[in-house]
Amino acid sequence: MHGEFKVPGGKLVVVDLDSTDGRISGFRLAGDFFVEPDEAIPAIEAAVDGLPVDADAATLARTIRDALPDGAVLLGFSPEAIATTIRRALAKATSFADYDWQLVRGPALEPLQQMAVDQVLSEEVGEGRRGPTLRVWQWSSPAVVIGSFQSVKNEVDLGNAEKYGFEVVRRISGGGAMFIEPESAITYSLYAPIDLVQGMSFADSYAFLDDWVIQALRGLGIDATYQPLNDIASPAGKIGGAAQKRLGSGAVLHHVIMAYDMDGARMAEVLRIGREKLSDKGIASAAKRVDPLKSQTGLSRDEIIERLIATFGAQTSLTESALTDAELARAQALVSEKFSTPEWLQRVP
Structure with missing residues (x-):
């Protein structure tokens, strides 16, 4: 072995x-x-x-x-x-290079559709109907995406969210809230067979699955590091965060959001980020905790995305793909059946 x-x-x-x-x-x-x-x-x-x-x-x-x-x-x-x-x-674990990876770019989706597509592609990979996939998200509108176990009222100022046009949705993975302005965030998901992380603890798998993006950011001149449990950071501040879900179908979903540009004042109005969460960070506000990629690189959002994809492709076999009609139809059904329902969004009020 x-x-x-x-x-x-x-x-x-x-x-x-x-x-x-x-x-x-x-x-x-x-x-x-x-x-x-x-x-x-x-x-x-x-x-x-x-x-x-x-x-x-x-x-x-x-x-x-x-x-x-x-x-x-x-x-x-x-x-x-x-x-x-x-x-x-x-456990006869696999590596990234053992698979032929597919790349899905977009299309721009509404927040509820994004949540559903994540579940659908995870299930498709777990059932063997789709190969391991890297999906780069495109957003059609602003959103707050809360973790599976977060309280809506504790995390989001619903009045300000509505005022500024942010739809509140809940994802299937745990972790913290994501503040999304379509052109200010870089979001991607990895959908892989569970064999890729066999033998690893959750903590180990976060670092393992984020290593390629750390390398990509360093290639852009950023002194990027992995900060346990799920942060990507630089000496100037937090760049992004990851969340993960392992599905019974035999797949692991790992998704990451990184700040390209950010309206820190707006984020502070929409998200309720309490003093307890920041108490061990040595800072007074969430906005000061984040350092966007635009300020660190001077590159456009699209240029950074292309560099990320190029780094992943240099380490794997990566071919262009797209969401199928069947996958989109299943995602739309999940929007109606699950992700848009009060029972899902308010599962933790």
Whole structure:
């Protein structure tokens, strides 16, 4: 069995192993990381050999850490990264390059349609009717998109939302509220088979699925980093945030919104961002927490999107695609049956 895991912001970890009578055997560790002393590698390999194949990541990491020689230094990886890689090998996890990815650009959709398309494409990929897909959203109107478990009245000033023409909708993933002005946001979704994140915790999978966009932003001259659990940031402030949903159909939905430009004053009027949420940020307002891509790059929104797509395409097999008539019809049905209903929007009043 073979497993690989690129540590976000770090190095590649590669493992090969066998399974004998329910236990790991023939374990070998490699990668482009740094380690001192050299003897740490055979010590790790000896400690992993003989462990049960169903050992969880925490047990694996603890065993590896206990086996390290005194004073050992691991650079670009960690015992936890090795444990994740082992679990991915045992689960026969896949990588981005194992798939032929499809690219969907637009069309411009209403907020309720966006929510429904996310569910439809996730289900289509999970059922094998569509290949793994990157969708770049285009918005037809302003919106506030709240997370699956957020309270409407706690998150949104409904009076100001109506005043300024922002439709309030609820998505299927968790996380925080998204403030959308059509030309001021860059939004994308990844729809992938669950095998892509096999062996990873939710926290690990966020970093893994965002790594390519971090690379793209760095290519634009932005000192972008991943900030657990789900933020993309630079020294100047937050750039964007991610949310994720794993569906029973066998798919993972991972979507991200990044601020291209932003009316911070308007956002503060529409969203109720309380002091408790900002208390650990060392700042007085949500607007000061966000640093849009326009101010950092000077590039147009379309230019940044093209650079993002080019980075993804350089790492994968990526071909142009489009929403099918059947997918659009199913999405429209979901708008009526689910996403536009009070039962869905007000599930947490």
